[in-house]
Amino acid sequence: MAPSYIDCYYSRTLATPETYSSATGRIQADVCIVGGGLAGLTAALKLVRSGRSVVLLEAQRVAWGASGRNGGFVSPGYATGLASIERRVGPDQAKELYRLSMEGVEIVRRHIADLGIAEAHPVPGIAKALRYDSKGALRAARDKQERDFGLQLRYLPRAETRELFASPKYHEAVVDEGAFHFHPLNYGRALAREAVRLGAAIHENSPVLSVSLDGPRKTLKTKDAVIEAQEVLFTTGGYTDGILPALKKSYLPIATYVLLTEHAPDVVRSAIRTSAAVLDDRRAGDYYRLVDGGNRILWGGRITTRTTDPADIAALLRREMVTTYPQLADVKVDVAWSGLMSYARHLMPQIGQLQPGVWFCTAFGGHGMNTTAIGGTVIAEGITGESDRYRLFEPFGLAWNGGIFGRAAVQLTYWSYQAADAVRERHSH
Incomplete structure (x- = not known):
């Protein structure tokens, strides 16, 4: 049985009751996504629309973390200001990144319109x-x-x-x-329904316990399943655990x-x-x-x-x-x-490729409604070879979070x- 959502306004006003079974047995996919928040769901929907077979593993429920219980604000920008982005990458790339954040707003608006997500109440x-x-x-x-x-x-x-x-x-x-x-939890759950309708497999209550990422086929294990995929995407946000140490050490x-x-x-x-x-x-x-x-x-x-x-x-x-x-x-x-x-210490999303076939899309800070949308989109484009726009985020890599000193x-x-x-x-x- 899927665990319940945290008690909040959004979980009290869920539009639909569906749950997804936990992963069992041996599962093959082109892409395995770890984390069922808005970044993972956006990427899953785009990938399945591109003809890829997708399995998404979520430790709790779809959009259970910050994705489903935030303020619900959808506006351009990042957790840091344009001036600090300019200092890192120069004015031209900073403007390009800002335009991506504007595109993120439009992706959410378009999903609501195209999928008829009235329960998102924009x-x-x-x-x-x-x-x-x-x-x-x-x-x-x-x-x-x-x-x-x-x-x-x-x-x-x-x-x-x-x-x-x-x-x-x-x-x-x-x-x-x-x-x-808008209502981010109803929105996220609608993305999940559409991805599943198009053939994606979503498994709730399926925390990943171990991974083997070095071969051409990556292997992930949950309590009751073994998943093999060519590409793995980590979209685990503020609940990232130690499965991928490079990610765990790079966010606060x-x-x-x-x-x-x-x-x-x-x-x-x-x-x-x-x-x-x-x-x-x-x-x-x-x-x-x-x-x-x-x-x-x-x-x-x-x-x-x-x-x-x-x-x-x-x-x-x-x-x-x-x-x-x-x-x-x-x-x-x-x-x-x-x-x-x-x-992240630099207050920008961390979006990119860790090694061949291993991708990450996380650290959206307090500005995740637009940036999860564009992050999930550009990383899916990177996986399918449609674009390399994800490289715009390369200057903001997996910087060490400073451990306990970083938190202080x-x-x-x-x-x-x-x-x-x-x-x-x-x-x-």
Whole structure:
């Protein structure tokens, strides 16, 4: 029997009941994918459409990890900014990578339209809101993004910002009209259904216990199955274990937290008067949106290298929410949850080929809805020989995560971001 999903808004609103049996016996395939999150599912669908035989092994359930319990924001960009990408690869390649992230948004939008995934409930608009006066910098950044990439961005001055977000904290905002937010778990499960309809084999509750990757035919073993494939793709994200040491050593598991409020339509709409999702501009900021037809708030924030849940997860997040919107002081929390994201030290996805026939597509950080889509797509193109676009990510390889020191450095960096954000906010009041 497949294990259950973590209790959260998305698992409570599953559109369909299907499960997939665990792997048994001897299985042959052209490609074996390890990890049933959005990167693995996107790659599986593209590969099976290209005529490859595909088997996908998932240790828990399809989209069980960060893929199925995140904020649901689909917008261009990566976990790091364009300026830091430019410093690594130069302006031309940085622009090409950014355009790939825009393509990732369109891949998700196209899947929803073409496969009729109504249960993904896409809602247009994501606002980036500032807790300080940028003195023209936000408007200038908006103009540059429109000029360079043709993004549809609407600038909101202070009065208009506070009209939409009834909070004393916000000074100005930019709304990306082309971005959207959605139900990622229903979306991921729909990709799985389509891949299976086209002939892919998906096995839940099938953790890989050992691998032999050196010969022309790769062998993977689960508790009850032996899988042989010409190509193996690892898309294991924040739950990567020691099966492939090079991957395990190159990412940091970072936890983020999300809550769902009770059903409180009147007070919820008195605070947030737009269906657009909101991304707080602080580097250690909040992200939130209305769900359940505008009757509840899904509020996420806080990141930590602590991979166990704090007991007061709901209280921690609720404090952030009420500090931003005092009118929500009496709104109760229905459920709170956490999930592990995988971050590389360079904050870019890790996408490429480890050795002949062994591929990886992981470390999507806090920006996985568009980047899992383009990552799964370009790695599938690499496997079939359709393109070598995955090579654009080569400068961001499997850098060592620094072990325990890397984890400490990330936590210290996050705290320093929080402090810097607080100082900037104070100076704007």
